[in-house]
Amino acid sequence: MTESTALYDIPGPHARRRHLLYGLASTVVILALAGWFLHLLFDTEQFTSTKWSPFLYEGIQELLLEGLGNTLKAFAYASVLSLALGAVLAAGRLSEHRVLRWTSTLLVEFFRAMPVLVMIFFIFVALKVQPLPALVAGLTLYNGSVLAEVFRTGIHAVARGQGEAAYALGMRKTQVMTYVLVPQAVRAMLPAIISQLVVALKDTSLGFLITYEEFLHAGKLIASNLDYDLPFIPVVLVISPIYIGMCMLLSWFATWVARRERRNPKTKAVDVAPAEPGTLLPGAQ
Amino acid sequence: MDVLTDNFSLYGEGFLGTVELTVYASALALVLGFVMASFRVAPVGSFRVFGTVWVTVLRNTPLTLLFFAVMLGLPRFGLVLPFEVFAVLALGCYTSAFICEVLRSGINTVPRGQGEAARSLGMTFTQTLGAVVLPQAFRTVIPPIGSTLIALAKNSAIAGAFSVTELLGTYKTLSELGYNIVWTFVWIAVGYLIITLTISAIFHVLEKRWGVAR
Numbered sequence: 001m002t003e004s005t006a007l008y009d010i011p012g013p014h015a016r017r018r019h020l021l022y023g024l025a026s027t028v029v030i031l032a033l034a035g036w037f038l039h040l041l042f043d044t045e046q047f048t049s050t051k052w053s054p055f056l057y058e059g060i061q062e063l064l065l066e067g068l069g070n071t072l073k074a075f076a077y078a079s080v081l082s083l084a085l086g087a088v089l090a091a092g093r094l095s096e097h098r099v100l101r102w103t104s105t106l107l108v109e110f111f112r113a114m115p116v117l118v119m120i121f122f123i124f125v126a127l128k129v130q131p132l133p134a135l136v137a138g139l140t141l142y143n144g145s146v147l148a149e150v151f152r153t154g155i156h157a158v159a160r161g162q163g164e165a166a167y168a169l170g171m172r173k174t175q176v177m178t179y180v181l182v183p184q185a186v187r188a189m190l191p192a193i194i195s196q197l198v199v200a201l202k203d204t205s206l207g208f209l210i211t212y213e214e215f216l217h218a219g220k221l222i223a224s225n226l227d228y229d230l231p232f233i234p235v236v237l238v239i240s241p242i243y244i245g246m247c248m249l250l251s252w253f254a255t256w257v258a259r260r261e262r263r264n265p266k267t268k269a270v271d272v273a274p275a276e277p278g279t280l281l282p283g284a285q
Numbered sequence: 286m287d288v289l290t291d292n293f294s295l296y297g298e299g300f301l302g303t304v305e306l307t308v309y310a311s312a313l314a315l316v317l318g319f320v321m322a323s324f325r326v327a328p329v330g331s332f333r334v335f336g337t338v339w340v341t342v343l344r345n346t347p348l349t350l351l352f353f354a355v356m357l358g359l360p361r362f363g364l365v366l367p368f369e370v371f372a373v374l375a376l377g378c379y380t381s382a383f384i385c386e387v388l389r390s391g392i393n394t395v396p397r398g399q400g401e402a403a404r405s406l407g408m409t410f411t412q413t414l415g416a417v418v419l420p421q422a423f424r425t426v427i428p429p430i431g432s433t434l435i436a437l438a439k440n441s442a443i444a445g446a447f448s449v450t451e452l453l454g455t456y457k458t459l460s461e462l463g464y465n466i467v468w469t470f471v472w473i474a475v476g477y478l479i480i481t482l483t484i485s486a487i488f489h490v491l492e493k494r495w496g497v498a499r
Contacts, residue, residue, distance in 0.1 A: 006400035007418065008328045008410045015328075023331040030335060040362050113481045114474060115439035117446070118453055122474075125456065126466040198345070205347035209446040216353055223357075232361060236354045240346070247345035276386070 041233065051231035054222055055238065067218030068242070074132060074204045074214065078139035079197050085140055086147025093152050096173075104148070111145040117206055124210045131212035135204065143200045146277070150192050154185030159269040184270045191258035191275035198250045199277045205243070215239060251275070288459065288468045295455055300476050302451040306372055306441040307480065311434050313377030318384025325389050328410060336385070343382035348440055351375045356447045372444035380437045387433060391426035392418055424497040431488030435481050442477070452476045 011019060041047060054060045092104030111119070120138030123129050129137070158181050166176040186193075208216040219239045223232040254275035261272045289296060324336030343351075355375045356368065395418050403417040445454035452473055459469045 006397050006404055007326055007413050009404055011328060019329045022329045026329070026331045026335070030331070044362055046361075113435075113478055115442040115453070115477055117439075117442040118470070118473060118477060121453065121456065122470045125460065126470055202345075202347040205349035206443070208349055208353070209443070216350060220353075232357060236358055240350060240354065243347060243350055244342060244345050247347070248341065251341075251345055274390075 044233075046233040048229070050229045051234050054225065054228045054231060055234070060222055063218050063221065064215070064238075067213060067215040070132075070212065071204050071207075071214040074135050074139070074207055074212070075197075075201045077132075077136045078143065078200050078204065081136065081140040082143035082147055082200060083193075085144030086151055089144060089148035090151035090155070093148060094155060094177075108145045108148050111141045112149070114142070116142040116203055117209065120206055120210060131207060131210050134210060135207040135212050138206075139200055139203055142203075143196055146199075147193065147196055150189050150196060150273075151185065154189035154192075154270075154273070155181050157188055157270050157273075158184045162269050184267065187261055187264065187267050188270040188272045190261060191254045192273040192277065194250065194254035194257060195275050195277040198247055198254065201247055201250060215243060288464045289472045292455075292459060292462075292464070295458060296452075296472060296476065298450060299445075299452040299455040299473075300480075302449065302454075303438070303441055303476070303480060306369070306376065306444055306449070306451055307434075307438045307484075309373045310376035310380065310437055310441065313373060314380035314384050314434075314437065315430075317377060317381035318388060321381060321385040322388035322392070323414065325385065326392060326414070340382045340385050343379055344386070346379065348375070348379055348443055351379055352443055352447055368444075368447065368449045372441070372447065372449045376437060376441060376444070379440070380433060383433045383436070384430065387426050387429040388422065391422035391429075394425050395421045421497075424495050427488055427492045427496050431484060431491075434488075435484050438480050438484060439477065 009015075045051075089104045089108055092100050093108065095101050095104075116138055119141055120134055123137050124131065124134035127134075155177075162180055162184065163176055166180040171179065204214060205216055207214045208220070211217070216239065219235045222228075223230065223235040225231070258272060258275040261267050321336045321339055324332040325340070327333060327336075352372070352375050356371050359366075359371065392414075399417055399421065400413055403413040408416065441451060442453040445451040448454070456466070456469050456473060460466050
């Protein structure tokens with residue numbers, strides 16, 4: 001990757017020695033920082049057995065697992081529903097009927113411009129909905145709108161000749177879409193779609209703010225327990241690797257799919273999107 | 286309508302809070318993102334590893350978890366700062382990972398011959414990057430940076446839930462005062478729309494002025 005821009009020459013023996021020196025020095029600095037952080041952890045008594053003992057109890061392990069299960073449940077609902085909403089809105093935006101097109105454009109642009117948390121709070125506070133439906137609805141509206149844009153970009157990314165050839169064969173509008181354009185567009189956009197689902201997974205943690213009993217909520221419950229000397233840091237040290245690990249796995253899956261689809265002969269007539277969530281400037285065409 | 290006119294100062298305070306958070310966190314994110322992007326293309330291996338780890342971890346961290354850890358965790362190490370500073374830190378670091386990736390993909394769109402020409406003129410790594418590659422990369426990264434900063438402005442709403450003064454947080458006071466909750470939210474939504482559309486407009490102007498599609 002660095003090779004492709006030729007930012008520097010291939011280092012000779014002198015430069016290699018210099019780079020090794022820089023590398024060693026920076027490694028020492030980073031290790032020193034890590035050591036200082038560890039020292040800080042020990043110094044503020046984060047590794048006492050009282051603070052870590054709650055994780056030994058079955059009830060607390062179950063509490064954590066239940067929180068994790070609730071997080072995954074919200075993620076499953078939100079991803080399925082937002083894929084469906086995205087498909088509907090994309091179909092609307094690509095429609096030949098002006099009213100449909102304008103309505104869906106308005107909806108997509110509005111929900112993309114709104115912070116997802118504002119929508120969740122609006123549904124939770126103003127419409128007095130239970131936490132789980134409120135969270136799922138908010139995530140669906142936001143991610144569905146972004147996915148609609150992703151789908152639409154995918155349809156437009158298919159080479160023009162494909163649609164023209166299909167029309168020339170006498171296919172109808174719907175047939176052209178379902179048999180020719182959509183299969184290629186979905187293949188091309190699969191990495192971007194999965195990356196958008198990573199965003200949805202990360203955003204399920206917003207449920208914490210509306211008292212949905214998800215993973216962070218379980219952590220907060222344990223952390224505020226006086227019996228174990230308020231084990232906040234241990235809880236963070238346990239929760240974050242699991243949460244970040246789940247998101248990383250899904251991200252890696254997106255990258256893997258991107259690499260695979262790029263090699264696939266079925267994506268010859270379309271550019272496969274990089275494994276990144278939809279980031280289109282609002283109002284851009 | 287009277288929700289807005291009666292509580293204009295409250296809304297104004299929240300609006301300014303959001304704008305302030307957005308501006309400071311954007312500045313931090315742009316600077317950190319730039320540093321991390323240079324790390325990721327640097328010739329020294331350990332810099333590259335550090336940049337990659339920074340980006341991979343932060344891009345996959347839920348922002349709420351980051352806020353949770355920073356706002357409630359750092360004070361336990363005796364680091365007591367105003368909540369606003371913590372919020373700027375969390376938002377800035379989180380967004381820097383996205384800015385870094387945008388910059389790096391921008392660097393990769395600059396044709397290879399540009400870097401080679403700069404090298405053959407005897408320019409150093411810093412000169413090649415700073416005087417030849419980055420000015421060209423800048424032109425292609427305007428729209429993605431714009432949408433990253435819009436995402437930052439929207440994410441700042443999370444800070445409100447951690448007792449920082451900003452726009453979304455105003456709903457609590459207003460609903461306690463007994464105002465119509467739906468209208469309260471309508472004006473909050475209008476506030477966010479103003480902010481995101483302004484950023485969008487600024488970047489459309491920048492794009493018109495300097496943008497080059499590659």
